Amino acid sequence: xxxxxxxxxxxxxxxxxxxxxxxxxxxxxxxxxxxxxxxxxxxxxxxxxxxxxxxxxxxxxxxxxxxxxxxxxxxxxxxxxxxxxxxxxxxxxxxxxxxxxxxxxxxxxxxxxxxxxxxxxxxxxxxxxxxxxxxxxxxxxx
Amino acid sequence: xxxxxxxxxxxxxxxxxxxxxxxxxxxxxxxxxxxxxxxxxxxxxxxxxxxxxxxxxxxxxxxxxxxxxxxxxxxxxxxxxxxxxxxxxxxxxxxxxxxxxxxxxxxxxxxxxxxxxxxxxxxxxxxxxxxx
Numbered sequence: 001x002x003x004x005x006x007x008x009x010x011x012x013x014x015x016x017x018x019x020x021x022x023x024x025x026x027x028x029x030x031x032x033x034x035x036x037x038x039x040x041x042x043x044x045x046x047x048x049x050x051x052x053x054x055x056x057x058x059x060x061x062x063x064x065x066x067x068x069x070x071x072x073x074x075x076x077x078x079x080x081x082x083x084x085x086x087x088x089x090x091x092x093x094x095x096x097x098x099x100x101x102x103x104x105x106x107x108x109x110x111x112x113x114x115x116x117x118x119x120x121x122x123x124x125x126x127x128x129x130x131x132x133x134x135x136x137x138x139x140x141x142x
Numbered sequence: 143x144x145x146x147x148x149x150x151x152x153x154x155x156x157x158x159x160x161x162x163x164x165x166x167x168x169x170x171x172x173x174x175x176x177x178x179x180x181x182x183x184x185x186x187x188x189x190x191x192x193x194x195x196x197x198x199x200x201x202x203x204x205x206x207x208x209x210x211x212x213x214x215x216x217x218x219x220x221x222x223x224x225x226x227x228x229x230x231x232x233x234x235x236x237x238x239x240x241x242x243x244x245x246x247x248x249x250x251x252x253x254x255x256x257x258x259x260x261x262x263x264x265x266x267x268x269x270x271x272x273x274x
Contacts, residue, residue, distance in 0.1 A: 017242060021220070040225035041222070042222065042223045043223070044218040045216050045219060045221045046217050046219060051214075051218060054185075055189070055252075057188040057251060057253050058186065071195070087177045088177045089176050090174075090175055091174040091175065091176060092173055094171040094173045095173050095184065096171070104222075119251070121188060121189055121190060121191050122186070122189065122251050122252015122253065124191050135161065
């Protein structure tokens with residue numbers, strides 16, 4: 001019993017899945033160029049909805065456009081550097097600026113009328129509920 | 143690897159000090175600008191908020207630490223991932239010319255802005271030549 005509860009706590013499969021993801025990412029760094037795209041995007045899902053998050057520091061709500069077409073979510077916009085004040089010289093310029101556009105394919109059909117999006121502390125979160133008719137249904141055997 | 147600047151860089155500096163929190167730590171992308179009166183430092187720290195950012199100044203070392211807690215529902219599974227969520231850490235050494243008592247900080251939309259005014263005596267002065 002003690003062992004069982006320890007194993008439960010350690011969640012070995014989740015750990016293993018995390019490890020696998022990290023390994024994949026390690027190799028992705030060398031192989032796939034689109035990983036360098038701005039902004040970086042994460043996609044999460046359960047059986048009812050998809051959650052797309054993107055790191056967009058310094059970008060206000062009105063500077064991002066979201067659209068959905070053919071099961072793909074597109075986010076586009078631009079990030080401007082703060083206006084250069086007179087006599088200001090640049091020592092370091094690491095922050096990305098300019099126009100950006102990304103399309104993310106969604107794992108299932110979503111209800112476009114019920115999408116909600118918010119930006120908080122530079123993180124965009126888009127919540128896309130799954131379309132009713134797309135949800136898995138259990139079928140009764142008669 | 144010229145274009146790696148677009149990705150989150152993991153902070154190496156923090157490894158020298160043992161941390162009490164687990165998880166990864168990233169270097170925030172930073173712009174540093176200067177004019178004759180001040181140095182302006184802007185760091186991208188998405189996911190942090192003004193309460194979780196710690197700025198310390200000790201022995202001319204300016205340290206920025208932003209903690210980020212993942213706020214994801216546990217029933218969500220990761221489908222695709224391009225970035226990881228973790229804390230931010232970066233340290234800069236300031237020169238003596240900064241008036242350390244007048245440093246100002248603000249945080250908006252995931253960007254930390256620090257204004258470091260130059261000390262009065264350090265400002266360069268234009269010297270005019272007077273002919274005798």
